[in-house]
Amino acid sequence: MTVEHSSGEPGHESEPRRLGRKRVLAIAAVTGIALGAAATSMTILSEDGSAEQTGQKQVANTALVERKTLQETITSPGSLSYGEASPLTAGRSGTITRLPDAGSKVRLGGVLHSIDNEPLVLLHGRLPVWRAFESGMSDGPDVRQLERGLQTLGHFTGTPDAHFDWHTTVAILHWQDAINVKETGSIQRGRIVFAPGDVRVAETVAHLGDEVAAGTPVLKLSGLEKIVTVDLKAADQTVAEVGGKVTVNLPGGKTTTGTISGVGVPRQRKDSEEKAVTVPVSITLDRPADAGTLQEVSMLVDFPTASREDVLAVPVAALIALPDGGYGVEVAGDAGTTRTVIVKTGLFAGGSVEVTGDGLHAGQKVVVPTV
Numbered sequence: 001m002t003v004e005h006s007s008g009e010p011g012h013e014s015e016p017r018r019l020g021r022k023r024v025l026a027i028a029a030v031t032g033i034a035l036g037a038a039a040t041s042m043t044i045l046s047e048d049g050s051a052e053q054t055g056q057k058q059v060a061n062t063a064l065v066e067r068k069t070l071q072e073t074i075t076s077p078g079s080l081s082y083g084e085a086s087p088l089t090a091g092r093s094g095t096i097t098r099l100p101d102a103g104s105k106v107r108l109g110g111v112l113h114s115i116d117n118e119p120l121v122l123l124h125g126r127l128p129v130w131r132a133f134e135s136g137m138s139d140g141p142d143v144r145q146l147e148r149g150l151q152t153l154g155h156f157t158g159t160p161d162a163h164f165d166w167h168t169t170v171a172i173l174h175w176q177d178a179i180n181v182k183e184t185g186s187i188q189r190g191r192i193v194f195a196p197g198d199v200r201v202a203e204t205v206a207h208l209g210d211e212v213a214a215g216t217p218v219l220k221l222s223g224l225e226k227i228v229t230v231d232l233k234a235a236d237q238t239v240a241e242v243g244g245k246v247t248v249n250l251p252g253g254k255t256t257t258g259t260i261s262g263v264g265v266p267r268q269r270k271d272s273e274e275k276a277v278t279v280p281v282s283i284t285l286d287r288p289a290d291a292g293t294l295q296e297v298s299m300l301v302d303f304p305t306a307s308r309e310d311v312l313a314v315p316v317a318a319l320i321a322l323p324d325g326g327y328g329v330e331v332a333g334d335a336g337t338t339r340t341v342i343v344k345t346g347l348f349a350g351g352s353v354e355v356t357g358d359g360l361h362a363g364q365k366v367v368v369p370t371v
Helices: 024-033 141-152 166-178 234-239
Strands: 002-006 041-045 051-053 062-064 066-081 086-089 094-098 111-115 118-124 192-195 199-204 217-222 227-233 245-249 255-263 277-285 297-315 327-332 338-349 352-356 365-367
Touching (some): 066 338, 227 297, 234 277, 234 297
Antiparallel strands (some): 002 338, 041 051, 066 297, 111 118, 255 277, 327 338, 338 352
């Protein structure tokens, strides 16, 4: 339903039109709510078809009616870092003779540190080292893990399995020759360490020359990729699902997208005086390069809760409240005319609102009042 406005001098009469119900006072009140309108005079149409005009007012601002996707979100603070660092302890006693720099990256086959000039080498695998690798040892998944690592490095030529045999011994000999250590065909504890992937040295705990025993902290290691961590309010935990997409608001006004990679169990925040319960959420950046050199910084993360695709939307500020309930928008026409269109609202998101109304379509301009 629309209320017609026409240009002209005070006293100008427009073509009568019947509304079907008495809305003279109601419609006049609608246009009075808007704080900005076109520089026109408004024609009010009564039930008997008579017309009356109001005074002129000025349009301060307009916005387009757009067809787009609206996304409702919950925003929560988060932080960007390389994730929680895990300690690496010495696997044997001796003197620290080599340490990497904090912030450096160690790849498969790289050296994490040296004790008595014997390097500790990084291999890939999820099982920890709990025994020596040598001829006569019992079968186990750790043997297969070792053989896969040596195969990736180009030293094991057979098919990795759980049995330590001659092929394993030969592969170890080739590997020991490549890293310039004594060739024994066996690997004692404290010579290799398994990690799920390549690592970053988050911190060096020990110092060169330190005398250490097995179990002494030497380094703190993290993953190579930056992640965003969020302590989500327990009441909002339903918005976080592994694989879900989020928007990450980086410092400086830049935004990027991320994928939820982990959702923990609710826990009480240690730094909260109110004993607030939160849910830890880990997010992997879809485009890590967007974060540049940023690390250990705070930011906001938008978790989507509802969406509407391919809908008409206007700024929320364009809505005018109707005196008998509901909302309308004031559509600006040609030659300075405007008309008020009664609309039904849908999703509110990001400063916009979904609207439907007779004669409303994308590309039209609506009055956005200013204060």
